Amino acid sequence: MSATTEAEPVRTTSAARPRRRLTRNISAKIAAIPMVATALVIFLGGTIWTVVYSFTNSKLLPRTNFVGLDQYERLWETSRWIVSIQNLMFYGVMSLVFTVVMGFVLAVLMDQKIRFEDTFRTIMLYPFALSFIVTGLVWQWILNPQFGIQGVVRDMGWTSFTFDPLNNPDTVLFGLLIAGLWQGTGFVMCLMLAGLRGIDEDIWKAARVDGIPTWKTYVVVIIPMMRAVFITTLVIVASGIIRLYDLVVAMTSGGPGGNASQVPAMYVYDYMFQAQNLGQGFAASTMMLLSVLIVLIPWAYLEFGGKKHG
């Protein structure tokens, strides 16, 4: 992350006396006020504020009536929250595995010196330009039991054919997954393709000289070499999954059966802005923050901590 340029122009003009410290580069500092304010007040201050208020019993308005871990105890006793976490874990693991595997396989296929590469890529990536609301509504329509895939197959004669993931609590997450994968795999494919293109061609030559089969070269040589790309992809995909909200709102509104496809982001929104139970919302969002940190800290340590020593 270290910058290549280190220009401190004024350093040459004056022997920085403390009194002038604040006023030197004054336009630069004024220009940076929005960034500093966003970083300190919103990102840092806002996060700390929410964490602190998660220990209060705020209802309609935030109040500093501290009640210890009460909100967290209540949170983990609420079945809706438990279901939300389970759903997110299941969806998250499935989504991570499938996007990364499919994204990588597609990237490998695209890297075979094919014709019309731009056309293929354009087609695979366009869903990524669409919002989760549009994605969710289209797939809700395709998966419509009466008119969608199930209806079409039944009309063709298989009258007992059943494919109605969105209205069955056991399968609703797969319905979400179909839509989520459609939207996101193209993006992962692009990241992976960029990674594949970054690999030195001599590696391929060496593997060919040694007579290693292509598939084995990918597994044994290329994938380990693309470690950084895989880790970056995992972090991006994972932090997106934790935010999962719009897609569920559009496809199922958290249903069927009340909470079969609830996710944490939905719990937070409902408690903060609908049920007027701010304390619960703050506690739930703090748990979300915690889960992101579990992903983020090891990554940041690997990516940036390692570099400083190397």
Place this chain on the structure above:
Amino acid sequence: MADVGMAMSGPRGAKPKRALSPRNIMLYGILIMVCVYYLLPLWVMVMTSLKGMPEVRLGNIFSPPVEITFQPWVKAWSEACTGLNCDGLSRGFWNSVIITVPSVILSIAIASVNGYALINWKFKGSDVFFTILIFGSFIPYQIMLYPIVILLREAGLYGTLWGLVIVHTIFGMPILTLLFRNYFSSIPEELFKAARVDGAGFWGIYFRIMLPMSLPIFVVALILQVTGIWNDFLFGVVYTKPDLYPMTVQLNNIVNSVQGVKEYNVNMAATVLTGLVPLIVYFVSGKLFVRGIAAGAVKG
């Protein structure tokens, strides 16, 4: 893929001589099938929106319309009901326009100055603020939602257009600042130093040297922000009032409203309409879009 004959044609090798080798048939077969999966929803969406309701009920969602009608589009645009009013998606469209335009301009203006200051005018702690900013982009928005509500309320901007513009500027800042910072770091430092020697100041260098040299990255940022802000749902719901709801929120209200008979063709027309702006941006921008998301994804 592993047979000896093909061993010389790895991904970078010479093109295989025979166009219809078994390997190629498999390769293109798989790719074409994948493309069918990707294109199917677009096809279904457009076809459904061009059918009348009787045909939707009787026909197959995958088949093209027997009789093309644009009535669903007209209805989705100007008559569809959201539960609050019945003037269609046009309201949401114009709301999204007046939200997106100032948000895009403001967020790019601020982020480009940030990137410039971070590279050429480092001050004490500037990298710390930048690191916080980058970390902030990974933190779930949910944790910052309420503090921002309070700040906007104090400023009298909660529920207004400008409140939402500020929110978009804030949350677009990490990624855009990273984008500009990385780009500006590739501009030779000598240029900057020469301008300094000639007496140019902070804004002089920004407007007369940095800006003209970085038009491509401004286009990338523009693409990123227009699609991102147009597609936003959460901030629209949280920070605006119903008469200012952006198109995505209104679309969801139209399609998922429980009352009345479901008009699937109108719903699909509304969905296509909402997806149209980002799709046009995507198809027009082509490779720049890929560059934008790659730049957004890969850390500096």
